[in-house]
Amino acid sequence: MVISLHNFSNKMTAYTKQDVLLQATDVCLSYDGTPILHDINFSIRNIVRPGVSQGQVISLLGRSGVGKTQLFRLMAGLQKPTSGSITINGNKQVEAGDMGVVFQHYYLFEWKTIYQSLRMATSQNPLLKGNEKEAIEKWAATFDITACLHKYPQQLSGGQRQRASIMQQLLKGSKFLLFDEPFSGLDVCVLDKVVDMLLQVSMADELNTLIIVSHDIETSVAISDTVYILGKEEGGSTIKKEIDLVERDLAWHKDVRRNKAFADTLDEIKASL
Numbered sequence: 001m002v003i004s005l006h007n008f009s010n011k012m013t014a015y016t017k018q019d020v021l022l023q024a025t026d027v028c029l030s031y032d033g034t035p036i037l038h039d040i041n042f043s044i045r046n047i048v049r050p051g052v053s054q055g056q057v058i059s060l061l062g063r064s065g066v067g068k069t070q071l072f073r074l075m076a077g078l079q080k081p082t083s084g085s086i087t088i089n090g091n092k093q094v095e096a097g098d099m100g101v102v103f104q105h106y107y108l109f110e111w112k113t114i115y116q117s118l119r120m121a122t123s124q125n126p127l128l129k130g131n132e133k134e135a136i137e138k139w140a141a142t143f144d145i146t147a148c149l150h151k152y153p154q155q156l157s158g159g160q161r162q163r164a165s166i167m168q169q170l171l172k173g174s175k176f177l178l179f180d181e182p183f184s185g186l187d188v189c190v191l192d193k194v195v196d197m198l199l200q201v202s203m204a205d206e207l208n209t210l211i212i213v214s215h216d217i218e219t220s221v222a223i224s225d226t227v228y229i230l231g232k233e234e235g236g237s238t239i240k241k242e243i244d245l246v247e248r249d250l251a252w253h254k255d256v257r258r259n260k261a262f263a264d265t266l267d268e269i270k271a272s273l
C-alpha cells in the first residue's frame with residue numbers, strides 16, 4: 001500500500017492506493033507472426049481518498065497506429081492476447097461483457113427507444129432491482145437526455161447518442177468503463193458536458209474505473225489520475241511511460257488546465273509520443 005500526503009492550495013489531499021483492480025501481465029499480441037504489442041505490464045489500483053467516493057480515470061495515449069485500439073480490445077475481453085494475461089478483481093481473466101465499452105460510433109439499438117435500451121441495460125444490473133426506472137430518470141437528468149428517452153436513436157444528435165450510449169454501459173453496473181475516442185467530433189459546449197459527465201461517473205462509485213483512449217491529450221489528461229503512453233519499439237509497441245498525475249498534484253482539480261505544471265506535463269507527453 002502506498003500512502004501519500006501532498007499539498008495543494010494549502011489543503012492536504014490524502015490518498016492511498018489499495019487493491020489492484022486490473023492487472024496486465026506480459027501481454028503480447030501478434031498477427032501472423034508480426035508483433036503489434038509486446039511486454040505490456042501495468043496495474044490499476046483502487047485510489048482511496050478519505051471522505052470522497054473517488055473512482056479511477058486512466059488515459060491511454062499514443063500515436064496513430066501504435067496499437068491503442070488493439071490494447072483496448074484486449075482490455076475489453078473482445079480479443080485474447082497471443083501471450084500474457086489481463087485480469088480483474090483478483091485473478092479473473094477478463095472476458096467480453098465484464099466491462100462497459102463505449103465505442104467511437106455509439107452503438108444503440110436502432111429499433112428500440114432510448115428508454116427501452118436503457119431498461120434492457122438495467123435488467124443486467126442486480127443492484128438496481130426494483131429501482132430501474134428511478135435510476136434511468138436520475139442519470140437521464142444528469143446527462144441531459146430526459147427529453148430523448150422516448151425517441152429512437154436516429155432522432156437524436158450525435159452528442160445525445162453518445163450520452164445515451166455511456167448511460168447504457170453505466171446502467172449495466174460494470175465498474176470498468178472503456179471509452180474509445182470519447183471526445184472526437186464534439187463541439188466545445190458538448191465537450192465540456194461530456195467531461196463533466198465522465199467526472200460524475202468516476203465519482204459515482206469508489207470502484208468505478210474509466211479507461212480513455214484518446215487523441216485529445218489535453219482533455220483526457222485533465223480528467224485523469226494516471227497516463228499510460230504507448231510507443232513503438234522494434235518488437236512491437238509497449239508502455240513507454242506511466243505518469244502518476246496524483247503524485248504531481250494534477251489530478252482532481254477542476255482548474256488544472258491553468259496550472260503551469262499541467263502545461264509542462266502536456267509538453268512532456270507530446271515529446272514522448
Ligand SMILES: Nc1ncnc2c1ncn2[C@@H]1O[C@H](COP(=O)(O)OP(=O)(O)OP(=O)(O)O)[C@@H](O)[C@H]1O
Binds near residue numbers: 036063064065069071
Ligand atoms: N486484424 C489485424 N491484422 C493485422 N494487423 C492489424 C489488425 N488490426 C490492427 N492491426 C495493426 O495493428 C496496429 C495497431 O492498430 P490500432 O488500430 O490498435 O492503432 P491505434 O493506435 O488505435 O491507431 P489510431 O489512433 O489511428 O486509431 C496497426 O499497425 C494495424 O495495422
Ligand SMILES: [Mg+2]
Binds near residue numbers: 069070
Ligand atoms: Mg484506434
